[in-house]
Amino acid sequence: MMLRAAVIQQSAWSDKQKSLAETERLLEELCTEHKPDLVLLQELHSTQYFCQIEDPELFDLAEPLDGPTAEKLASLARKHQIVLVGGIFEKRAAGVYHNTALIFDKDGSRAGYYRKMHIPDDPGFYEKFYFTPGDSENRDGTSGFSPVQTSIGKLGVLICWDQWYPEAARLMALAGAEILLYPTAIGWDITDESAEQGRQKTAWETIQRAHAVANHLPVLVANRVGHEDSPKPEDSGINFWGGSMIVGQQGELLAKASADMADFLVADIDMSKTEKLRRIWPYFRDRRVDAYQGLMKRALD
Amino acid sequence: MMLRAAVIQQSAWSDKQKSLAETERLLEELCTEHKPDLVLLQELHSTQYFCQIEDPELFDLAEPLDGPTAEKLASLARKHQIVLVGGIFEKRAAGVYHNTALIFDKDGSRAGYYRKMHIPDDPGFYEKFYFTPGDSENRDGTSGFSPVQTSIGKLGVLICWDQWYPEAARLMALAGAEILLYPTAIGWDITDESAEQGRQKTAWETIQRAHAVANHLPVLVANRVGHEDSPKPEDSGINFWGGSMIVGQQGELLAKASADMADFLVADIDMSKTEKLRRIWPYFRDRRVDAYQGLMKRALD
Numbered sequence: 264m265m266l267r268a269a270v271i272q273q274s275a276w277s278d279k280q281k282s283l284a285e286t287e288r289l290l291e292e293l294c295t296e297h298k299p300d301l302v303l304l305q306e307l308h309s310t311q312y313f314c315q316i317e318d319p320e321l322f323d324l325a326e327p328l329d330g331p332t333a334e335k336l337a338s339l340a341r342k343h344q345i346v347l348v349g350g351i352f353e354k355r356a357a358g359v360y361h362n363t364a365l366i367f368d369k370d371g372s373r374a375g376y377y378r379k380m381h382i383p384d385d386p387g388f389y390e391k392f393y394f395t396p397g398d399s400e401n402r403d404g405t406s407g408f409s410p411v412q413t414s415i416g417k418l419g420v421l422i423c424w425d426q427w428y429p430e431a432a433r434l435m436a437l438a439g440a441e442i443l444l445y446p447t448a449i450g451w452d453i454t455d456e457s458a459e460q461g462r463q464k465t466a467w468e469t470i471q472r473a474h475a476v477a478n479h480l481p482v483l484v485a486n487r488v489g490h491e492d493s494p495k496p497e498d499s500g501i502n503f504w505g506g507s508m509i510v511g512q513q514g515e516l517l518a519k520a521s522a523d524m525a526d527f528l529v530a531d532i533d534m535s536k537t538e539k540l541r542r543i544w545p546y547f548r549d550r551r552v553d554a555y556q557g558l559m560k561r562a563l564d
Numbered sequence: 565m566m567l568r569a570a571v572i573q574q575s576a577w578s579d580k581q582k583s584l585a586e587t588e589r590l591l592e593e594l595c596t597e598h599k600p601d602l603v604l605l606q607e608l609h610s611t612q613y614f615c616q617i618e619d620p621e622l623f624d625l626a627e628p629l630d631g632p633t634a635e636k637l638a639s640l641a642r643k644h645q646i647v648l649v650g651g652i653f654e655k656r657a658a659g660v661y662h663n664t665a666l667i668f669d670k671d672g673s674r675a676g677y678y679r680k681m682h683i684p685d686d687p688g689f690y691e692k693f694y695f696t697p698g699d700s701e702n703r704d705g706t707s708g709f710s711p712v713q714t715s716i717g718k719l720g721v722l723i724c725w726d727q728w729y730p731e732a733a734r735l736m737a738l739a740g741a742e743i744l745l746y747p748t749a750i751g752w753d754i755t756d757e758s759a760e761q762g763r764q765k766t767a768w769e770t771i772q773r774a775h776a777v778a779n780h781l782p783v784l785v786a787n788r789v790g791h792e793d794s795p796k797p798e799d800s801g802i803n804f805w806g807g808s809m810i811v812g813q814q815g816e817l818l819a820k821a822s823a824d825m826a827d828f829l830v831a832d833i834d835m836s837k838t839e840k841l842r843r844i845w846p847y848f849r850d851r852r853v854d855a856y857q858g859l860m861k862r863a864l865d
Contacts, residue, residue, distance in 0.1 A: 381850045399855035406864070407855050427847050429730030429778055430856050438864040462814040466777040469815045473774030476767040477730055513763040514770045546728050549682045552860050554700035554708050555731050559853050559860075563707070563739040 264535060266415060268442070268481070269299035270528045271308075272507040272520045274489035279309045279324075283335055285525070286349075293527045294343040300415050304349045305485040305507070306423050306446040307362065312501065313352075315493045317392040325354035328376060333365055341371030346413045348420055350446050352393070353378070362394040364420045364446055366411045375411030379422040380431065387452065387493065387501060390424070408434035416441040416534070419480070423447045426467070426484070430558065432474035437547075441534060443474055447486040450503035464504050464522075472514035479540040481517075481532045482510040488525060512536045565836060567716060569743070569782070570600035571829045572609075573808040573821045575790035580610045580625075584636055586826070587650075594828045595644040601716050605650045606786040606808070607724050607747040608663065613802065614653075616794045618693040626655035629677060634666055642672030647714045649721055651747050653694070654679070663695040665721045665747055667712045676712030680723040681732065688753065688794065688802055691725070709735035717742040717835070720781070724748045727768070727785070731859065733775035738848075742835060744775055748787040751804035765805050765823075773815035780841040782818075782833045783811040789826060813837045 271289050275282040286308055293299065307313075309332050313321050326332055332351050340347035346368055353363035362379040378397030382390050397407040408431055410417040419440025425431045426445045435443060449467060451460045475482045488505035507520040509530040517530035541547060557563050572590050576583040587609055594600065608614075610633050614622050627633055633652050641648035647669055654664035663680040679698030683691050698708040709732055711718040720741025726732045727746045736744060750768060752761045776783045789806035808821040810831040818831035842848060858864050 380852050380855060383846075383850065385844060385846070396852070399852065406858050407852070408858070424850065427778060427845075428851065429734065429774075430851070430859060433730065434856070434858045434864070437858055437861060462816050465816065466814045469770055470774045470777045473730075473771045473777075476771045476774075477728065513767045515763050515766065543686060544728070545684075545686070547863070549684065549725065550729065550731070550862065551681050551697070551700065551708070552862055554681060555735070555860050557707050557709070557735050557738055558731060559856050560738060561851065561853055562848070563735070 266301060266532045266534050267297065267299045268483055268509055268530055268532055269293055269297065269302045270483050270485045270507045270509060271302060271304050272485060272488050272505055272527070273305065273308065273525045275308055275311055275487060277311045279332065282309045283332065287339065289525065289527055290339055290343060293529070294345065297529045299345060299529055301346045302348070303444050303483045303485045304446060305487045306350050306448045307352060308350055308487070310352070311491050312448045312487065314390050314393055315387050315491070315498065315501065316495060317389045321393070322360060325352045325360050327354055328363070328365070333373070336365060337367050337371040337373065340367035340369060344369045346415050348418065348444055348446065350422070359395050360393060361397065362390065362422055364422055366413060366418055366420060368413050374413045377411065377420040377422070378407065379425065380407050381424045381428055383424040387498065406434060406438065408438065410435055410438055410440035419443045421445055423449065426471055429474065429477060432478055436478035436480055440480060441537065443480050443482045445471060445482065445484045447484055448503060449486055450501040453499050453502050464506060468506065468508065472510050472516070475510045475512055476514040477546065479512045479537050479544070481512055484508045488523060512540055567602060567833045567835050568598065568600045569784055569810055569831055569833055570594055570598065570603045571784050571786045571808045571810060572603060572605050573786060573789050573806055573828070574606065574609065574826045576609055576612055576788060578612045580633065583610045584633065588640065590826065590828055591640055591644060594830070595646065598830045600646060600830055602647045603649070604745050604784045604786045605747060606788045607651050607749045608653060609651055609788070611653070612792050613749045613788065615691050615694055616688050616792070616799065616802065617796055618690045622694070623661060626653045626661050628655055629664070629666070634674070637666060638668050638672040638674065641668035641670060645670045647716050649719065649745055649747065651723070660696050661694060662698065663691065663723055665723055667714060667719060667721060669714050675714045678712065678721040678723070679708065680726065681708050682725045682729055684725040688799065707735060707739070709739065711736055711739055711741035720744045722746055724750065727772055730775065730778060733779055737779035737781055741781060742838065744781050744783045746772060746783065746785045748785055749804065750787055751802040754800050754803050765807060769807065769809065773811050773817070776811045776813055777815040778847065780813045780838050780845070782813055785809045789824060813841055
């Protein structure tokens with residue numbers, strides 16, 4: 264089965280209407296020209312990346328799972344007859360907020376959602392202030408790392424910081440994910456020298472291609488692009504490095520976006536390659552499930 | 565602390581004396597010119613890759629942990645004052661044979677060993693016939709994935725097929741490995757077309773660089789090189805693809821060998837980078853050890 268997959272890479276603004284209008288414009292062009300089955304948007308695409316500071320006022324940006332951004336995404340999925348993966352700052356309850364991906368099917372119904380499991384926190388990326396980590400177990404007893412069934416297959420949606428964890432990709436694969444999707448917001452501290460910036464971006468590309476290799480799954484990555492100032496004038500802001508990509512089941516780059524332009528990517532993925540590869544490179548057969556207990560420890564000291 | 569690390573990539577023959585003489589020759593040249601602290605040899609370097617067929621006679625190649633190949637390696641470590649990682653087909657007991665890496669310290673003493681945990685089996689690589697998988701737990705209660713303490717640090721030695729498993733690299737890192745080492749024997753089926761050969765080799769390089777990225781550890785990979793015929797005339801044999809490498813803690817290639825020549829690689833690795841990187845990219849802090857139970861299952865069905 265061939266799947267036409269697409270990724271949108273865009274800038275975003277603090278004004279949700281403006282950000283979503285840009286999404287809508289790119290989606291219109293993408294869908295008219297290419298008629299994809301699946302479109303991935305970047306992390307928190309309807310706002311600026313607001314985690315550059317810790318400010319309690321910014322919780323006003325949060326919305327419930329079925330709030331206005333969700334409604335807009337549902338209508339876009341239905342209009343273009345696509346499976347659409349978008350993201351919101353979710354208000355689950357007062358004091359419980361998540362970084363959440365929403366998955367809509369072609370009829371505009373919500374197929375499921377994923378709440379970011381690994382939450383980063385480092386200078387300029389103060390996510391632990393805003394985002395409660397996703398539950399370890401869902402209401403139905405499945406792991407917090409569970410793929411979402413859609414009309415085009417099971418989607419293993421993970422978010423940004425999750426992309427550094429082979430554990431997350433593997434759990435999605437073991438649970439039957441047929442494709443891995445990473446909405447992302449990652450960029451450079453512009454005070455880092457360019458060789459260091461290069462190593463960081465190559466490391467980021469390498470590990471996501473490796474998730475494809477380790478699991479024989481295609482991988483979609485949507486990153487934001489452009490400079491966003493910090494509200495603190497003494498901070499230098501973030502240059503989001505773009506570089507969104509579509510990766511095949513052997514880690515090969517099928518499509519890659521620029522470092523500095525809004526763009527969309529499209530690729531036709533032969534989904535039958537997953538099983539073909541797993542027959543002759545049978546990593547799953549040989550996993551040492553009897554010897555992996557240590558993975559559930561912080562450190563083996 | 566700077567560590568001068570080296571890798572030897574060579575051809576090998578069914579005659580152990582001839583193969584070990586080639587190792588000795590390359591080691592002499594390497595150590596005279598570069599005075600490394602650590603040298604990694606490839607998997608099963610003292611013989612041809614004998615697993616192209618299943619033949620009970622070939623168990624005659626196996627040796628105990630302290631057999632003649634071990635003695636030779638010990639003397640070379642002592643002579644050159646290096647930590648030396650080599651490999652043997654180990655006879656542990658009649659009917660229990662392993663694919664084992666031996667780690668010798670600079671004084672020639674055996675610092676430890678590692679028995680390959682993930683055993684492949686596919687056409688031309690019939691390893692499940694020869695090699696019992698390493699124990700899930702060692703006598704001292706540690707996991708089969710345990711690094712070996714040497715005078716230059718804790719070495720996380722894994723072998724070939726292990727390189728496709730992020731679980732193995734992570735377990736070594738959690739147990740304090742300061743460097744990951746992969747003696748390997750991997751090559752092409754020459755009947756595969758060249759685009760497919762390229763994807764395979766790039767996938768192999770990508771996932772090992774990703775182990776460096778995910779764990780902020782340097783990675784050494786030693787592969788064999790050259791064509792080895794199959795004893796079955798109807799089979800096409802294997803073209804071992806070389807490409808041995810030394811990788812820094814951000815997955816950057818510090819040195820890389822050719823696809824078709826015997827060679828050695830040397831790189832000076834700044835071991836202090838591991839902690840520097842882990843402070844600002846704190847993946848280990850955020851692992852969801854409460855939600856990884858599924859990693860101990862074959863499939864989450």
